[in-house]
Every structure is written in structure tokens, then in C-alpha cells.
Amino acid sequence: MRRKHGPRRHLPDSIRFEAFGRVMAVLATKAEFIEACRDLTWWRGADHSWHIEWRDGPYASEVAALLDATAAGPCGDTHAVLDVMGVRFELRAVDPMGRVRARARPGFWRLAGALDTTRRTNTRHPWEELLGG
Structure with missing residues (x-):
């Protein structure tokens, strides 16, 4: 019997988990992605x-571009298929x-703005609220 989609690649679990770790490490460094x-x-x-699934935030194609991985299928607003290390x-x-609308969304809490101690406001800074200062 022949398979419709060709033979499956038998990659060791260590490669699969390493690829997953690399993808998550890249996403973790993108504060704008995590916050949105x-x-x-x-x-x-x-x-x-x-x-990997999320609500709100950037389009799937934008996240695919952040990862700089090989496209293994269609990449659109809601769905993208990538190949990372053969996984x-x-x-x-x-x-x-999308990233543009997420940046412009009122009330969007930004870590960089929250930690900016040089900005003077009439209200307490978010970090002051967190630290009780």
C-alpha cells in the first residue's frame, strides 16, 4: 500500500524538542509579540x-516572518506552516x-513605557504601583 503524502521523516525527539525550544526562545525575545x-x-x-496558537496579537504571517523560518505551506493572517530544523x-x-493595530490599540500596556523613569506624569508610574512606591 502506498502512502498519499509520502514517507514520514523519522526525526529523533531530541531534534523536535530542540526546534521547539529555538522557536519559543525567539518568541520570548519579542516583547511586542508576548505583550500583544x-x-x-x-x-x-x-x-x-x-x-502554536494565540488570541489577538499579530497575524500568523507576521510571526512566521519573526521566526525567519522556511515556509512549508501557506502563510496568511490566521494560519502559517513552517519548517524549523526539519520539524x-x-x-x-x-x-x-496585526502588529500595527496592536501598537495603536488604546490601553495597550507596554513594558518599555512602564519602566521609563525619565517620563514625568501626573499619575504614578506602573512600576511604582507594582513596587508600592
Whole structure:
């Protein structure tokens, strides 16, 4: 019997987890991505791929561009398929707003602004609230 989609690649689990770690490390350094997303989740697929999903935040194609990985399928606003170290990643954005709209959203809490001690305001800084100062 022939397979429709060709033979599956048998990669060791160590490669799959290393690829996952590299992807998550890149995303963790992108404060704008982390701050704009809600409900960031991930799970391992039945075919040993990784699925990463979030609400709000950037489009899937924008996250794919952040990762600078090889496209392994279509990349659009809500879904992108990537290949990282031979491991398939499926990115899914639920109700995305894109990076431009996320930046312009009123009330969007930014870590950089919250930690800016040079900015004078009539109200207490967020870090003062957190530290009780």
C-alpha cells in the first residue's frame, strides 16, 4: 500500500524538542509579540509536529516572518506552516489584529513605557504601583 503524502521523516525527539525550544526562545525575545497576545498555547501534533496558537496579537504571517523560518505551506493572517530544523510548525492566530493595530490599540500596556523613569506624569508610574512606591 502506498502512502498519499509520502514517507514520514523519522526525526529523533531530541531534534523536535530542540526546534521547539529555538522557536519559543525567539518568541520570548519579542516583547511586542508576548505583550500583544492572549492565551498563548502549544501542543505536539499526532504527526510529531508542533502547533502554536494565540488570541489577538499579530497575524500568523507576521510571526512566521519573526521566526525567519522556511515556509512549508501557506502563510496568511490566521494560519502559517513552517519548517524549523526539519520539524513542522503550524501557527494559528485566533482573531488576530496585526502588529500595527496592536501598537495603536488604546490601553495597550507596554513594558518599555512602564519602566521609563525619565517620563514625568501626573499619575504614578506602573512600576511604582507594582513596587508600592
